[in-house]
Amino acid sequence: MKKFSSSLILSLILVVFIASSCNKGSDESPINLFSVDDDIAFGKSMEEEIAANPQDFPLLDASAHPEAYQHINRIRDSILNTGMLFYEDKFEWKVYIIKNDSMLNAFATPGGYMYFYTGIIKYLDNEAQFAGVMAHEMAHCDLRHSTNQITKAYGIQIMLSILLGQAPGQLTEIIASYAYGLGTLAFSRDHEYEADEYSVKFLYQTSYEARGIADFFIKMEGSPHPPEFLSTHPSPENRIEKITEVWQGLGGKEGNTYVESYNAFKASLP
Ligand SMILES: [Zn+2]
Numbered sequence: 357m358k359k360f361s362s363s364l365i366l367s368l369i370l371v372v373f374i375a376s377s378c379n380k381g382s383d384e385s386p387i388n389l390f391s392v393d394d395d396i397a398f399g400k401s402m403e404e405e406i407a408a409n410p411q412d413f414p415l416l417d418a419s420a421h422p423e424a425y426q427h428i429n430r431i432r433d434s435i436l437n438t439g440m441l442f443y444e445d446k447f448e449w450k451v452y453i454i455k456n457d458s459m460l461n462a463f464a465t466p467g468g469y470m471y472f473y474t475g476i477i478k479y480l481d482n483e484a485q486f487a488g489v490m491a492h493e494m495a496h497c498d499l500r501h502s503t504n505q506i507t508k509a510y511g512i513q514i515m516l517s518i519l520l521g522q523a524p525g526q527l528t529e530i531i532a533s534y535a536y537g538l539g540t541l542a543f544s545r546d547h548e549y550e551a552d553e554y555s556v557k558f559l560y561q562t563s564y565e566a567r568g569i570a571d572f573f574i575k576m577e578g579s580p581h582p583p584e585f586l587s588t589h590p591s592p593e594n595r596i597e598k599i600t601e602v603w604q605g606l607g608g609k610e611g612n613t614y615v616e617s618y619n620a621f622k623a624s625l626p
Pocket residue numbers: 492496543548551
C-alpha cells in the first residue's frame with residue numbers, strides 16, 4: 357500500500373480532536389479530509405490491490421486486447437477533451453475492463469481509476485449509453501465524492517487506522533463495496549444527482565446524445581438482473597426527470613447514439 361501524505365494524517369488527527377471536542381449530531385460531513393494527492397494515492401493503492409487479485413478481478417489484458425482498449429480510451433478521451441473536468445491533467449483517468457459477462461456493473465475509485473465489466477458493456481445498445489455511464493463515473497471522481505464517502509462510511513478513526521497501516525483488510529473491504537455495490541459506500545442521493553447532472557453537461561459538449569445516462573437507466577430497468585447499485589440509488593424515474601431538466605436547461609440539443617462504433621467495441625471483446 358502506498359504511503360499517504362503526512363499532512364492527511366495530521367489533518368485526520370486534528371479532525372478527530374475537533375470532532376471529539378464538539379457534540380454536533382449530524383452525520384453529514386461536508387469537509388473532504390483528503391487532499392487531491394491523497395485521492396490519487398488512495399486510488400493507486402486500490403488499483404494495485406485489484407491488480408493483485410485476478411481471481412475476483414480478472415482484468416482484460418490491454419496488450420492482448422488492444423482494440424477493446426482503443427475503443428474504451430477513445431470514449432474516455434472524448435469526455436476528457438471537453439475541458440470541463442477539474443482534474444483533467446492531475447488524475448490518470450485509467451480505464452480497465454474486467455472480464456465477467458454476468459456483472460452489470462462499473463465503478464470508479466478516487467483519483468480517476470475506472471473499472472467496467474464486460475457484462476455491462478455487452479448489455480448496452482449504443483455508445484451514448486455507455487459514455488453516459490462513463491461520464492457519470494468520471495464526475496464522481498472529479499467531484500471527489502469517493503473519498504468524501506469513504507470517510508463518512510468508515511469514520512475518521514478507522515480511516516486513520518487504515519492510513520497508518522493498522523487495519524489490514526480494510527482496503528479490500530472498501531474495494532469489494534465498490535465492485536459489488538454492497539451498499540457500504542453507496543453515494544448519497546445528492547452525489548448521484550450531481551454525477552448525473554455532470555454526465556449530461558460533459559456529454560453536451562461532445563457529439564454524443566447528452567441524455568445517454570437516462571437512456572442507460574431505461575435500459576437497465578428492463579434488465580432481468582438490475583445491478584445492486586440501482587436499488588440503492590435514487591429511483592430511476594426521478595433521475596430521468598432531473599436529467600431531462602438539465603438537458604433542457606442547456607438548450608435541448610440532440611446528439612448521436614453511435615450504434616455502429618459501439619458494436620465494433622463489443623465485437624472486440626472476448
Ligand atoms: Zn453513481
